[in-house]
Amino acid sequence: MALSGDNDFVVVANRLPVDLTTDADGARTWTPSPGGLVAALSPVLERFSGCWVGWPGVADTAPEPFRTESGVLLHPVELTATDYELFYEGFSNATLWPLYHDLIVTPVYDREWWDAYRDVNERFAAAVAEVAAEGATVWVQDYQLQLVPGILRQTRPDLTIGFFLHIPFPSADLFRQLPWREETVRGLLGADLIGFHLESNVANFLDLVRKVAGPGGSHIGQPDSLIVEGTPATRRVGARITAADGRSVGVGAFPISIDMDSLGESDPATVDKLRGEIGDPETVLLGVDRLDYTKGILQRLLAFEELLEAGALDPAEVVLVQVATPSRERIAHYQHARSQVEEAVGRINGRFAAIGRPVVHYLHRSLPKQTLHHYYALADVMLVTPFKDGMNLVAKEYVACHGDGSGSLVLSEFAGAAAELDRAHLCNPFDLESLKRAVVNAVRGLEHDPQTLHERMLAMHEQVATHDVRLWARSFLRCLGTLDDASVDESRA
Incomplete structure (x- = not known):
């Protein structure tokens, strides 16, 4: 079986879904590490002789291409330590990340970083061109690879190319700060379909194209000409752009979700044990985040501190x-x-803890997925309070773990998930008083109005259960045209 050149469906992402494990004797093994995106795309990858192109996550080394047990080819792109520093830490995460998150911190515009970004994108595109069959479908993922569609359009015009952005897309006025704005837009417009989480992101991109394309460039089609599966047909969720080369480029909102099947069932005995280990409090508040300045963790702690100080929360009863x-x-x-x-x-x-009884239990490390699910089940109130988030799947995972209607969710109105989970206690994380009100309402509602909270959680659970990650993948690929004639099982892709 050939390892390249015959793949009809190619996913390209910054990271390859693999983990490197090192044995006691120093032997290193690469093993697949399935996640939500993998679960969503595996049926399509398997059916279409698929391939996943990405960086394996370790600088200056990469395995040879290999196939998973289900036959999916994993094709690594090797990055050096310098690539990691300039392309990933630099341009991707110190330029694009803060810019796309509405300048929560000031982006750095460094020409050397840009050169590295363009070079790495060219290498990813070359890898895709190598493994993709004639007429294949390529789905490019996220902000690290925004130039790949345009490069592929030049080198492999036979390909059908989709692009999805997993983080927010800023307003045109903010994006225009980027010195390489025209090149980035041209890169994105190499795709046949560009996907965002929210209609507001779509509107921002369309506005940007109007302002950046210039005379003779792209123009916008009818705003209701792209209907996305899983959304009401009456909503305007997308548009068509005519690119400079005459192609029709779709732009649409495809809110991503979670893989419900991967959550499993929590063990009540384990959950009870966890509650005992933290002092058996009446109420457990929970935050689960990457330690990122966009997540609003500090403001969450400050709000909690002020509530304890004011006596609105009792440190003997809540952690x-x-x-x-x-x-x-x-x-x-x-x-x-x-x-x-x-x-x-x-x-x-x-200030508020007793000996042997912290009021804040803080873990600065990753937890296994099953352990996290037990924490979700443990939490009476989930705090998801980012300043800005493309979606935030933690909020959806928490709701999914409370199919019995228990629990309560405090959610930032600036998380993409707020558009779907509008029965949560929404708050403005920039406003401590708004955040405090949401927390108090959630905690008090557990005691004083449990029926209303129950109904709200059940409604949100239904939303998450019926709009899962498979619907996201299916709706995007159908709009792209990949699944128009494919007999992919509705329950799996």
Whole structure:
């Protein structure tokens, strides 16, 4: 069986879904690491002799291409330590990430970073061109690879190309700060279909194209000409752009979701044990985030501190569990965010905890997925309060783990998930009073109005259950044209 050149469906993402494990004797093994995106795309990858192109996550080394047990080809793109520093930590996460998150911190516009970004995108595109069969479908994922569609359009015009952005897309006025804005837009317009989470992201991109394309460039088609499966047909969820080369480029909103099947069932005995380990409080508040300055973890802690100080929450009855997964720890803004969060945790415990009974339980490490599910089941109130988020799947995972209608969700109105989970206690995380009100309403509602909370959680659970990650993948690929004639099982893709 050939390992390249015969793949009819290719997914390309910054990361390859593999983990590197090192044995005691030093032997290294690469093993597939399924996640939500993998679960959504596996049926299509398997049916269409698929391939996944990506970086394996370790600098200066990569395995040879290999197939998973289900026959999906994993094709690595090797990145050097310099590539990682300039392309990933630099342009992707110190330029694009803050720009796309509405300048929560100031982006850095560095020409050397841009050169590295363009070079790495060219290498990813070359890898895709190598493995893709004639007329194949290629689905490019996320902000690290925005130039890949345009490069592929030049080198492999036979391909059908989709692109999906997993983070927010900013307003045109903010995006136009980017010195390489025209090149980035041209890269994206190499796709046949560009997907975002929200209609507001679509509107921002369309506005940008109007302002950046210029005379003789692209123009916008009818705003209701792209209907996305899973949304009411009356809603305007997309548009068609005529690119400079005459192609029709679709732009649409495809809100991503979770793989419900991967959540499993929580073990009540384990959940009870966890509650006992944190002092058996009446109420458990939970935050689960990457330790990222966009997630609003510090503001969440400050709101909690003020509620304890005012007596609105009793430290003898309530605890906050904050899981903060390490993230991009060599970047200065992330180091500062961690320092502020850990200082606040120490101060709050110093003021309000009893000996052997912290009021904030703080974990700065990754937890296994099943352990996280037990924490979701444990939590009476989930706090998801980012300043800006493309979607936020933690909110959906929490709701999915409460199919019995228990629990309560405090959710930032600036998380993409708020568009679908509008029965949550919505708040403005920039406003501590708004955040405090949402927390108090959620906690008090557990005691004083449990029926209303029950109904709200059940409604949100139904939304998540019926709009899962498979619907997201299916709706995008149908709009792209990949699934028009394919007999893919409705329950799997």
